[in-house]
Amino acid sequence: MNKQYDVVIIGAGAAGLYGALQFKNNISVLVLSKREFTLSNSSLAQGGIAAVLDQSHDNFKLHIADTLIAGKYKNNLAAIEVLVSEGPSDVLRLKEMGVDFDIDQTGKLQMTLEAGHSRHRIVHHKDSTGKAIVDTLLEQVQKCPNVDMCENTMVYELKKTNGGFIVSVINKDGLNENIFAKYCIIASGGIGRVYEYTTNSAIATGDGITLAYRLGSDIKHLSWIQFHPTAFAAEKDRERFLISEAVRGEGAILVNCNGERFAQQYDERGELAPRDVVSNAIMLESEKTNSEKFYLDITHKDPEFIKNRFPMIYAKCLEEGVDITKDKIPVFPCQHYLMGGIDVNLNAETTVKDLYAAGECSHTGVHGANRLASNSLLEALVFSRRASEDITRKLSARKDSDTIFDVPAPKDLSGNKLPQGIRTEIRKIMQDVHFVIKKPEKAAQSLERIKEILNNLENGGYEITSDFIEARSAATVAYIIMTEVINNDSK
Ligand SMILES: Cc1cc2nc3c(=O)[nH]c(=O)nc-3n(C[C@H](O)[C@H](O)[C@H](O)COP(=O)(O)OP(=O)(O)OC[C@H]3O[C@@H](n4cnc5c(N)ncnc54)[C@H](O)[C@@H]3O)c2cc1C
Incomplete structure (x- = not known):
């Protein structure tokens, strides 16, 4: 370099x-x-x-x-x-x-x-x-x-x-x-x-x-964030893999924690409605049933057809202990694209x-x-x-191709130890304020806390590490998103 x-x-x-x-x-x-x-x-x-x-x-x-x-x-x-x-x-x-x-x-x-x-x-x-x-x-x-x-x-x-x-x-x-x-x-x-x-x-x-x-x-x-409706709902993993729309396209049905099909109550296209519509239906149904347990069920199809048509999804789910030819696939929406x-x-x-x-x-x-x-x-x-x-x-x-520009000398990055849990707290707030459905009232409540976190990060004299930078980015992004949600930057 x-x-x-x-x-x-x-x-x-x-x-x-x-x-x-x-x-x-x-x-x-x-x-x-x-x-x-x-x-x-x-x-x-x-x-x-x-x-x-x-x-x-x-x-x-x-x-x-x-x-x-x-x-x-x-x-x-x-x-x-x-x-x-x-x-x-x-x-x-x-x-x-x-x-x-x-x-x-x-x-x-x-x-x-x-x-x-x-x-x-x-x-x-x-x-x-x-x-x-x-x-x-x-x-x-x-x-x-x-x-x-x-x-x-x-x-x-x-x-x-x-x-x-x-x-x-x-x-x-x-x-x-x-x-x-x-x-x-x-x-x-x-x-x-x-x-x-x-x-x-x-x-x-x-x-x-x-x-x-x-x-x-x-x-x-x-x-303006795209949420995918059917990511594999692994308990432990933050990064989730997608159960593609094609699975619904091939006839998989979406059921709630009681095993009831519900998508058509929210949109006549049912499971095949666009991503944002299906994600929205899941979140509303989640409030209704007070549960985050949702499943895609394709077990009514021929097992050989499923394995040939979705080899990667079949293999990935099997790694998680779910045989999609026999078991319902646990799914939940997740953040996908900005x-x-x-x-x-x-x-x-x-x-x-x-x-x-x-x-x-x-x-x-x-x-x-x-x-x-x-x-x-x-x-x-x-x-x-x-x-x-x-x-x-x-x-x-430009005419300065031969110019040598001034570069500041490296600085000492050491400082106070970053407290644990900042990003976890921000992720929880974001999940609450704008996960599929925007909640301006919750954004208004949480904005002060995000400002406090940002202020602490700016002025706490912390050591500059990748954890510190990512915490500062998370807080800044959350601050901008929440301000937009409050100001109704509607999709
Ligand atoms: C599971 C999944 C499936 C997708 N499928 C499709 C698809 O089929 N078709 C499609 O069009 N799109 C798809 N997308 C979206 C698409 O992949 C991304 O939008 C696109 O690839 C983004 O490219 P990018 O170069 O902007 O960012 P990225 O590919 O994410 O690259 C970002 C780079 O920035 C670097 N970086 C970040 N912060 C710093 C820093 N502080 N300092 C130094 N480096 C930094 C990272 O190390 C990385 O190298 C999918 C996305 C996901 C997650």
């Missing part, structure tokens, strides 16, 4: 890695990841990427219309037009780089259908598309002579300085290092770990959103000059109030590329 770069990218998921690949060899780039490179929401993506790749049966207008319908027309149309029209060439670039997308018997890319899409347009690699993409991107970035990569290096502070930014990190030895960057792209992913139940990776703690917020960048619609985030324009630039954001941490307006399945990886690619293109244009107009 050097002391000075043209561009520092915070994050090594799909957005960070793809963005890094766009820079020519004369532009120096540093990619940072707070844990191992392979730990990210991108690596967990299962279904695939949506793109109009075969105009004989699909077109941009249809993809735009599907995205708007899913987003309840609260999307930014200009951003969707960019996403849909430019996305296909980014997906084809992934294929050229070596992502092994599944192909059909005729040798063409296999395209599947997902909820909310009116056409078959999801390309995939089995049920582990994200891992296939991240592995390929990592391999490509590692070949770039102009890109340095550091894992287990956590950014804890971002400050504007003359000509760029000072990026302060805790390195793998727990020590502070400071780096100068002319431009910075935040690609730090989502906020799932601010909740008790989430599908998100352990890195999804809202750090990048907090860094941008502290720099004065606009944050928009952070309370639609809002650091507000950016069509070039992914935030409201802070020369600061960019891409991927799940950003708010491009593409998703509106509800993400259409498989549009998020596409958004990460398109807008991280646009960020890099914009930075490249700006760099070519």
Whole structure:
């Protein structure tokens, strides 16, 4: 790691890695990841990427219309037009780089259908598309002579300085290092770990959103969160795996703690209603029955059919002691995706000059109030590329390529020991205030406590560790979400 770069990218998921690949060899780039490179929401993506790749049966207008319908027309149309029209060439670039997308018997890319899409347009690699993409991107970035990569290096502070930014990190030895960057792209992913139940990776703690917020960048619609209705309800695990919609699509029924089917009482589409509607039905039914016990039941289907159709889900549930051919699957909604985030324009630039954001941490307006399945990886690619293109244009107009910028000396990170339980308390509050259903009265009650926690973190003289940074991020994200809930930033 050097002391000075043209561009520092915070994050090594799909957005960070793809963005890094766009820079020519004369532009120096540093990619940072707070844990191992392979730990990210991108690596967990299962279904695939949506793109109009075969105009004989699909077109941009249809993809735009599907995205708007899913987003309840609260999307930014200009951003969707960019996403849909430019996305296909980014997906084809992934294929050229070596992502092994599944192909059909005729040798063409296999395209599947997902909820909310009116056409078959999801390309995939089995049920582990994200891992296939991240592995390929990592391999490509590692070949770039102009890109340095550091894992287990956590950014804890971002400050504007003359000509760029000072990026302060805790390195793998727990020590502070400071780096100068002319431009910075935040690609730090989502906020799932601010909740008790989430599908998100352990890195999804809202750090990048907090860094941008502290720099004065606009944050928009952070309370626009997608909750998946049927995650496996393991008692012990915070990170939960999904029982895909396809299981309901194949006839699984949803029952409450008394074994009663209830979804149709809330929406005539029953179990097959959109994600937010089914999640909502479960939460209302939970209040009615005073129980969080819910089950998906597909035992009426032929066991061989179930095993062939859902091999991964069958195997995962079996690991948890549930044989889905004989047993009901315990499920409960969980946090899954963030639609809002650091507000950016069509070039992914935030409201802070020369600061960019891409991927799940950003708010491009593409998703509106509800993400259409498989549009998020596409958004990460398109807008991280646009960020890099914009930075490249700006760099070519700068005249300070030989300047050595000042970098502050490392500081001592030691301090008081962080009390235990801060994040647990925040997760409980979030679960109470805005888990599927927003509760403004509870938000109003809990906001004072969150302010108290934030104030204590800011002024307690604590040692700067990854636990401290993640607690500060959780408190900041909770504060922003709760303020929105109170102010009725309605979906
Ligand atoms: C289970 C699951 C299934 C999904 N399936 C799909 C799907 O089929 N199709 C689809 O389109 N989307 C899917 N998604 C959503 C999609 O995977 C994500 O929205 C997308 O991959 C986010 O990419 P990203 O690059 O923005 O963030 P991530 O991939 O999460 O990467 C974030 C990076 O930021 C780094 N970072 C964070 N904080 C710091 C810090 N302080 N300092 C340094 N580094 C930091 C992390 O270490 C990591 O490298 C799924 C998500 C989940 C959880």
